[in-house]
Amino acid sequence: MTELLLGTKKGLFALEGEPGSEFEVTCRAFAGEPIDFAMRDPGSGRVIATSTSPFYGPKIWFADDPAGEWTQAEGVALPEGGDEALQRIWVIVAGEGGSLYAGGDPGVLFDSRDGGATWELNRALREHRVDEDWQPGGGGLCLHSIVPWPGEPDKLAVAVSAAGVWLTDDHGETWRKGNRGIAARYVPEDASEDSSPLCVHRMERARRDPRRMFIQFHGGVYRSDDAGQSCSEIGSGLPSDFGFPLALDPSDPDSAYVIPLTGDFDRVTPEGHVRVYETRDGGVTWTPRGEGLPAEQAYLTVLRRAFDRAGEGSSLQLYFGATSGDVFGSGDAGGSWFTAATRLPPVFSVTASG
Amino acid sequence: MALVCVHGPLRKLAGGRAEQELGGTTVEELLRELEHEHPAVAGWILDERGAIRRHINVFVNGERGGERTAVGSADRVEILPAITGGAVI
Numbered sequence: 001m002t003e004l005l006l007g008t009k010k011g012l013f014a015l016e017g018e019p020g021s022e023f024e025v026t027c028r029a030f031a032g033e034p035i036d037f038a039m040r041d042p043g044s045g046r047v048i049a050t051s052t053s054p055f056y057g058p059k060i061w062f063a064d065d066p067a068g069e070w071t072q073a074e075g076v077a078l079p080e081g082g083d084e085a086l087q088r089i090w091v092i093v094a095g096e097g098g099s100l101y102a103g104g105d106p107g108v109l110f111d112s113r114d115g116g117a118t119w120e121l122n123r124a125l126r127e128h129r130v131d132e133d134w135q136p137g138g139g140g141l142c143l144h145s146i147v148p149w150p151g152e153p154d155k156l157a158v159a160v161s162a163a164g165v166w167l168t169d170d171h172g173e174t175w176r177k178g179n180r181g182i183a184a185r186y187v188p189e190d191a192s193e194d195s196s197p198l199c200v201h202r203m204e205r206a207r208r209d210p211r212r213m214f215i216q217f218h219g220g221v222y223r224s225d226d227a228g229q230s231c232s233e234i235g236s237g238l239p240s241d242f243g244f245p246l247a248l249d250p251s252d253p254d255s256a257y258v259i260p261l262t263g264d265f266d267r268v269t270p271e272g273h274v275r276v277y278e279t280r281d282g283g284v285t286w287t288p289r290g291e292g293l294p295a296e297q298a299y300l301t302v303l304r305r306a307f308d309r310a311g312e313g314s315s316l317q318l319y320f321g322a323t324s325g326d327v328f329g330s331g332d333a334g335g336s337w338f339t340a341a342t343r344l345p346p347v348f349s350v351t352a353s354g
Numbered sequence: 355m356a357l358v359c360v361h362g363p364l365r366k367l368a369g370g371r372a373e374q375e376l377g378g379t380t381v382e383e384l385l386r387e388l389e390h391e392h393p394a395v396a397g398w399i400l401d402e403r404g405a406i407r408r409h410i411n412v413f414v415n416g417e418r419g420g421e422r423t424a425v426g427s428a429d430r431v432e433i434l435p436a437i438t439g440g441a442v443i
Binding site: 055059072077078079080082083085086 | 363364394397398399401402403404405407408409410435436
């Protein structure tokens with residue numbers, strides 16, 4: 001049985017099912033509230049969710065059962081008395097050794113050592129944001145990607161739109177900038193690489209080769225073979241190298257899946273045809289994977305955190321949701337697709353487990 | 355002491371009572387006192403900067419107020435979610 005947790009514009013939806021047939025909605029929590037992200041912590045088994053009420057601001061919540069009682073987490077705020085307020089929590093990721101990380105706007109990282117009940121702001125990264133006046137992307141100054149290093153709890157990489165990739169080797173005590181080699185097409189060619197705003201859309205790390213990372217950029221798909229320090233472009237062969245979602249097969253460090261959108265001027269699936277693109281050679285070649293997905297008059301928008309996977313190898317499952325309220329899945333590593341759910345509110349995020 | 359009435363989902367966080375008396379010479383002081391009395395409400399009305407959240411309205415004796423609005427003894431302060439929505443929500 002696979003569990004999907006969907007953050008939507010109108011609440012958290014938990015779905016269960018088997019690949020190949022429609023999933024059952026087992027519960028809806030936070031009815032009416034925008035849920036930016038929800039995940040099941042593999043360490044504690046808790047479900048952790050983030051909401052950004054237009055009235056009451058961003059919160060993190062946790063529950064043993066998504067259909068049960070939710071408790072508000074503590075510490076999810078910027079220091080009092082400053083000139084900024086927390087705007088949104090974009091993502092929560094399980095780290096090494098039972099820790100959890102949360103990333104948000106304005107470019108902030110929190111960590112929790114107690115299963116998501118209390119959170120602490122990473123002040124070293126915060127100081128970079130303040131000192132260097134990071135520029136927000138269209139969705140805000142969002143820290144949306146957090147990639148731990150398997151077996152190395154002190155190593156972490158994060159990505160911020162539009163402040164690029166940041167790396168730490170000392171558990172967040174100090175940070176350095178990565179992403180050498182990313183070429184932003186929205187700044188002049190002679191613009192300084194150091195000062196250019198870099199709108200990374202999503203970043204993931206290969207589990208079997210942690211130095212290998214993939215980045216979906218705002219125009220460009222990149223691969224890093226040195227843990228995010230430098231990158232090379234691999235988007236040739238895609239119908240568009242603009243998009244947001246990205247998923248990897250943990251068993252294969254040469255694998256990546258992206259869902260291209262037409263461009264930043266038209267953020268829908270190209271030509272009304274929904275296709276996931278797969279590489280198994282580190283981005284040298286890309287293969288469209290669309291069997292079972294809408295092929296005509298389907299102008300979907302898939303947001304950056306609305307794509308996830310469960311399992312690996314030949315049993316890799318892939319799931320993505322669209323702002324149309326449709327959710328699609330594959331139980332055979334993208335070879336064929338089925339409709340997992342329809343007519344839900346706009347899907348902001350998808351996480352899969354099981 | 356001002357008479358404070360908290361509406362909507364905030365009321366449960368603020369102790370559940372329809373009305374309560376709180377001290378403070380400004381709206382911000384009064385809201386800080388509300389947070390002190392009921393820690394669960396911290397972060398729901400005032401953000402980290404001490405600003406009233408954009409879609410929360412505070413009325414003092416029927417007039418819309420802000421953080422620095424003066425509050426006197428026996429004033430009536432109402433805290434409620436604003437009308438919002440349409441394009442985004």
